Amino acid sequence: MELRQLQYFMKVAQKEHVTQAAEELHVAQSAVSRQIHQLEEELGVNLFMQKGRNLQLTAVGQLFCKRVEGIMKDLERAVTEVHEFLDPEQGEIRIGFPHSLGIHLIPSVVAEFKHRYPNVKFRFKQGKFPSLIKDLMSGEVDLAFVSPFPESHDQVAGDIVLTEELFAILPPNHPLAQEESISLEQLKDDKFILFSSGYSLRPIVWDACLQAGFTPSIAFESEETDAIRGLVAAGMGVSLLPEMALFQTNPLQPARVPIAEPKVTRTIGLIHRADDKLPLVAESFRNFLLRYFGLSNENTPIGK
The missing domain is CATH 1.10.10.10 (Winged helix-like DNA-binding domain superfamily/Winged helix DNA-binding domain)
Structure with missing residues (x-):
């Protein structure tokens, strides 16, 4: 054969x-x-x-x-x-991430790493939580950012690199748009624009609303952060988004207001296969990311 x-x-x-x-x-x-x-x-x-x-x-x-x-x-x-053994600075890093991290975080960390190691290549895959886990386990990617962090998974190991607060986003003319902070209960009579089923932010928002004492009334479901922001800005409803998803990409922007009660957060984890050794270049990128998020003081260059 x-x-x-x-x-x-x-x-x-x-x-x-x-x-x-x-x-x-x-x-x-x-x-x-x-x-x-x-x-x-x-x-x-x-x-x-x-x-x-x-x-x-x-x-x-x-x-x-x-x-x-x-x-x-x-x-x-x-x-x-x-x-990579012959020249680890020429390797390829295969990484998966959800859409909301592609607006600011991924471009920022990749740009900084590429500044140090310009010959390293990247291969990206975007997806929902289940597909990112599947891509990791099948070997399509070596590292993946996921939210929420999987607290128990026999085949996955990793670290929580960030815990991010979610903000209420409101139409600019909403009665609560100028408040310093609000309780989520104050939005109980509003229509919500949520992520579609399968996106990790949806259950976070849904559970927070239940904790605040109401079931959200859904006006629209979307698969794009930009669409949710735009529809809220246009007065079609309200939503909750993490700060990382609120970087301006067009002139029409919603108002954002901190939520005092209950506190709504999401965890972001960096994961890899538990029983599989990472390629040298991917391991170096992982160490770089842990330092970037303040989880390690180690400063090991590629190939060392």
Whole structure:
């Protein structure tokens, strides 16, 4: 069994079409077909079955694909580690984060790290909490910012790097817009604009409203921080957002007012796979982030 056969097999499994796989691999279609045929002969099974004009993995093909995917990721990691050993400042950092951190935090920390190590590359993935955990466990990313921090997860380790206060955001002409602070109960009769289900800020806001003695009435649900801010500024409702999501990106801005009761916060954690050694460059970035958030005094350069 050759590496080339596994590479061709994975590409056909992904594209479900030999011609398209051959085009992406920049080889002849016959070469792909021959390698797949030889692989099936060696295994003594059919890995694919015809479905219309496409190919579909058989049951045993799906099982084989899952295992090969893990092998290919391990091989990619091994190659990366060799390159980083030769020149750790040329490595790639793969990091996931929720949308709300992409407005200010991620650009800030990446810019500072790139200033020190300009040749380091970054690969980013945005997502909701469940997809970020999934990306971390599958090896799609090496590090992930998540909120809330997962207090108990057997396969995840990390640190709470930040606890952030949430503010009430109100239309500029709202009766409470000029207050120094408010209680959340004062918004019980307002319509709320919340994140859609699956976003970690939604249950934080929902639970805070319940703690304040009311169930929020939802006017609109969104998947974008900018949309929530804009709709509130336009007078469509009220919401709660962390300070990090309140950096101005357009002229139309809502009023923001601190919430005195109850205090509403979210935790932001930096996590990694618990039983997996980070690549050198990712470990160096993690140490940099812990220093950035004041959690470590260690000052270890890349490769040391």
